[in-house]
Amino acid sequence: MAERILEVDDVTLRFGGLTALDSVSLHIEEGEILGLIGPNGAGKTTCFNVITGVYTPTMGEVRFRGSSLVGLKKHQITRKGIARTFQNIRLFRSMTALENVLVGADANHSSGVLTALFRSPKHRREEADGHERGMDLLEFMGLAGRADELASNLSYGDQRRLEIARAMATQPALLCLDEPAAGFNPQEKAELMALIRRVRDRGYTVLLIEHDMRLVMGVTDRIVVLEFGKKIAEGTPADIRDNPAVIAAYLGVDEDAS
Amino acid sequence: MTAPLTARDRLALQWVGMVERWNSLPRASRLLIVLLLALLFYALPLLRPPILTTQQTDFGGIMFSSAALALVAVGLNIVIGYAGLLDLGYIGFYLVGAYTTGVLTSEHWHWPFFLVLPVAIAVTMLSGVLLGAPTLRVRGDYLAIVTLGFGEIIRLIVTNVEWLGAARGIKDIPHPPTIGPDPKPPFGEGGLFTIPHLSWNGLIPSLDENRGTRFLVFGAADAIPYYWLILTVLILVLVADKLVKNSRVGRAWEATREDEDAAELMGVPTFRFKLLAFAMGAAVGGLSGALFASSQGGYINPLSFPLLLSILFVAAVIVGGAGNRWGAVLGGVLVAYLPERFREFADFRLLVFGLALMILPVYRPQGLLPPARTIRARVAEREIELLEGGEDTGPTDDGLDGPEGPDGFGRTNSTGKVG
Numbered sequence: 266m267a268e269r270i271l272e273v274d275d276v277t278l279r280f281g282g283l284t285a286l287d288s289v290s291l292h293i294e295e296g297e298i299l300g301l302i303g304p305n306g307a308g309k310t311t312c313f314n315v316i317t318g319v320y321t322p323t324m325g326e327v328r329f330r331g332s333s334l335v336g337l338k339k340h341q342i343t344r345k346g347i348a349r350t351f352q353n354i355r356l357f358r359s360m361t362a363l364e365n366v367l368v369g370a371d372a373n374h375s376s377g378v379l380t381a382l383f384r385s386p387k388h389r390r391e392e393a394d395g396h397e398r399g400m401d402l403l404e405f406m407g408l409a410g411r412a413d414e415l416a417s418n419l420s421y422g423d424q425r426r427l428e429i430a431r432a433m434a435t436q437p438a439l440l441c442l443d444e445p446a447a448g449f450n451p452q453e454k455a456e457l458m459a460l461i462r463r464v465r466d467r468g469y470t471v472l473l474i475e476h477d478m479r480l481v482m483g484v485t486d487r488i489v490v491l492e493f494g495k496k497i498a499e500g501t502p503a504d505i506r507d508n509p510a511v512i513a514a515y516l517g518v519d520e521d522a523s
Numbered sequence: 524m525t526a527p528l529t530a531r532d533r534l535a536l537q538w539v540g541m542v543e544r545w546n547s548l549p550r551a552s553r554l555l556i557v558l559l560l561a562l563l564f565y566a567l568p569l570l571r572p573p574i575l576t577t578q579q580t581d582f583g584g585i586m587f588s589s590a591a592l593a594l595v596a597v598g599l600n601i602v603i604g605y606a607g608l609l610d611l612g613y614i615g616f617y618l619v620g621a622y623t624t625g626v627l628t629s630e631h632w633h634w635p636f637f638l639v640l641p642v643a644i645a646v647t648m649l650s651g652v653l654l655g656a657p658t659l660r661v662r663g664d665y666l667a668i669v670t671l672g673f674g675e676i677i678r679l680i681v682t683n684v685e686w687l688g689a690a691r692g693i694k695d696i697p698h699p700p701t702i703g704p705d706p707k708p709p710f711g712e713g714g715l716f717t718i719p720h721l722s723w724n725g726l727i728p729s730l731d732e733n734r735g736t737r738f739l740v741f742g743a744a745d746a747i748p749y750y751w752l753i754l755t756v757l758i759l760v761l762v763a764d765k766l767v768k769n770s771r772v773g774r775a776w777e778a779t780r781e782d783e784d785a786a787e788l789m790g791v792p793t794f795r796f797k798l799l800a801f802a803m804g805a806a807v808g809g810l811s812g813a814l815f816a817s818s819q820g821g822y823i824n825p826l827s828f829p830l831l832l833s834i835l836f837v838a839a840v841i842v843g844g845a846g847n848r849w850g851a852v853l854g855g856v857l858v859a860y861l862p863e864r865f866r867e868f869a870d871f872r873l874l875v876f877g878l879a880l881m882i883l884p885v886y887r888p889q890g891l892l893p894p895a896r897t898i899r900a901r902v903a904e905r906e907i908e909l910l911e912g913g914e915d916t917g918p919t920d921d922g923l924d925g926p927e928g929p930d931g932f933g934r935t936n937s938t939g940k941v942g
Binding site: 317319338339340343344348349351355356357358359360361364367368369371372373374376377378380381382384388391392395413414415417418431432435 | 763766767769770771772774775777778781782784785786787788789790791792793799803846894896897900903904
């Protein structure tokens, strides 16, 4: 088996009396597409937030390539190689598409006021690198023609794609997509799935939250299922499809809450 | 384009066209035009063009205070416009710059003016970091209140600390050194030569025998050399502003302003960049304060730094267009110039000025001169609207598309509404 790029080890997260995540363990292997599914409120996005440093777990460990992420700041985690998109689009609305991607690319840069004031070779190199990488990514997402438009003026689908481009610009090893197909029609969803496969082929490992079962089944290598903050199943799409606990969670059974 | 555009749309289109034409000019001709424009601005208080020139107050002095407020607005624009931090206590930094100059050149030491200038900037930057480090963890409204408190605390400190001159203030702050012989009234005016002013009879200019500016004597008698000094500083600050804005730093500021959490998750150390914005803004504020201290007949006291002035600084940035350096310049100039230009209306001028400040945000919330890309986006959105034919308040003829109604440019993009 391939190397484990991320390990979530027995993570519990409590908000006061509410247990949002209850001893969740999962891992992601280098180069795979892992699906994270579950009904509404199962803790999928919370899990994302723990991985990317928005929440600090009450108990447990998150390790990225062997080193702990707990206690690191959000921007430090990004710089280590984990990038994400948001369930509700959170672009920098009054910046252009290209500028949005440049902000992502800047995660790998370090020029500051002085290098900018004197247009030092480092500043020029980083600007050129950012623009090249940014335009390349916009091209990849089919947004090259919209580079100079304000993010807020892009169509809904383009905004979703721009979020992915922005996250990819930080050059992550692990790309976390939080319901990237939300609000898409079947045609757009199919295109997005093809896109996610191409993203993986570029060498990214992908963690994908998705609601649409069919879509997840088609694109992921492995799936982890959460319900009420607990992991209830894990396995290949075929395993998950036949798993009674998963079917119960999604369709409801008599003695469970309906 | 067959659909009818309103007058404002056409104006914006023209503006965008002008900006594009400007950008397509060869570098050399752009440089030449900029130089000529700069020269015109340097010469403005000497030319004393009719209409523009204030009659009841010293025109050179008004030009000086306009440029000074423009400088302050450019500094505050870094904090408010770029980084999105509502700083209501900017006057505090202005005061720190002025008092550092006062203490070092007059009250306790006698350092030369141009040596004190960088020190004043450094001290103000430090005060910006000291204020920012604990307070920039709070956001939005809370930050506004904290900074408001800072401006007031700083003023109260200088009012009460004897070492800083307390309520009597600091006097005899020296002017910048004269170029050429020192003035020794009544025997010599100092400086190298006299540059005559123009006087106008209708539209016919002639050299004014009685008025001239000595090159280069800084003093209370003639504000024009000070205007030249502050204009030079303003140009340098604008260039620096442009260089920093078009870099990782400027993008990080804007990303933080747009969505702090998202910026953080895209690898922007937002706290550090907010602190940097505070420090840069403070530096420009301190620089303006230092120049102010020396220009006011060499006398400052705590009353020179009322909280109201801080609010005026914010108004200048907002009126001009937060986020655009040229908007800040325009805002600063207007806020300083208009009340003086219309001095003949006596007390009414402030009423009108206040009304203008109220009306403007309603009809043009993004300021007079918002960032160019915002205008471009507005025009694009408008074109789509018209193409879709989804316009319900559309003008039926050219006579109706006046500036009334908040449907045109008065709407911000943040509503994200199309059609």
